[in-house]
């Protein structure tokens with residue numbers, strides 16, 4: 001018997017960052033949008049906990065108990081008094097350390113999958129609380145769609161999205177560490193007052209209207225200067241996408257993946273091709289948004305019945 005859960009990547013269409021808090025985190029107004037690039041997490045009973053990973057960047061994924069999928073299984077098992085005897089396999093399609101919440105996706109996926117496999121019966125609220133303990137981005141991976149994250153990004157309010165948005169993503173040749181980018185944000189902010197992070201009304205209206213031009217005018221990422229400071233070549237990728245006709249070009253979260261909002265599928269193909277030939281990135285993908293959150297996939301013959309998140 002096995003259970004497989006599919007979980008989306010995210011892009012942050014707004015990432016407003018406040019001053020560093022005493023606990024080292026930053027308060028955010030984090031507008032998450034789930035995009036149609038997915039990892040799949042499969043769990044099945046085993047003698048002991050193990051993690052395997054295949055696919056894009058699989059060699060960069062830790063296979064020990066620091067893996068967010070393993071941590072999620074352990075957290076649920078501990079709460080429920082269950083032996084965490086489970087084999088976890090991650091089929092990876094979300095770039096690693098790319099600012100698209102791939103590790104968070106695997107954490108949320110493993111949690112939902114183990115809840116199903118073990119028939120552990122954790123409620124949605126309990127799953128969300130475990131997600132928040134695992135990382136700031138993990139609750140959103142469970143929920144998907146679009147949401148405003150406040151606090152360190154873990155407190156979610158679902159947002160209305162009035163249409164399909166088309167995106168192109170350029171993957172960089174190396175990753176960027178999220179803590180390093182926040183540290184660089186603090187360094188760049190030294191000596192100036194950092195305003196409270198607030199969600200943009202124009203941006204929320206653009207999402208609700210499904211209007212790509214209005215969304216393009218409103219996107220912003222306060223971590224972008226820090227990511228560019230640590231990885232200056234990203235400016236060339238952003239320029240290549242803009243020149244090819246993207247409505248907006250921005251760094252995804254803490255980077256280094258760059259995200260390009262385009263008007264329609266034709267424009268996505270054109271911008272993707274221009275980025276591929278620009279020599280400024282490692283690979284290019286297109287995807288639409290919003291995508292649903294973590295979902296149990298229908299099981300192959302005779303295993304557990306599918307259940308939505």
Ligand SMILES: C[C@@](CO)(OP(=O)(O)O)[C@H](O)COP(=O)(O)OP(=O)(O)OC[C@H]1O[C@@H](n2ccc(N)nc2=O)[C@H](O)[C@@H]1O
Nearest residue numbers: 024025026099100101135136137152178179182253254255
């Ligand atoms: C920047 C964002 C934007 O969505 O995503 P990524 O670009 O990493 O995907 C997130 O805030 C990343 O969330 P996540 O990757 O879950 O981070 P966590 O594990 O909670 O924290 C890792 C480290 O990032 C920094 N951190 C994270 C969140 C936050 N609100 N303030 C912070 O300062 C802290 O240094 C923390 O120790």
Ligand SMILES: Nc1ncnc2c1ncn2[C@@H]1O[C@H](COP(=O)(O)OP(=O)(O)O)[C@@H](O)[C@H]1O
Nearest residue numbers: 061067068096097098099100101102103104106
């Ligand atoms: N299941 C996982 N998949 C990817 N990375 C993981 C996973 N579990 C832990 N990590 C660690 O988290 C780091 C950040 O990875 P990831 O979540 O992909 O990026 P980001 O935080 O930029 O969205 C990786 O460098 C890796 O060391």
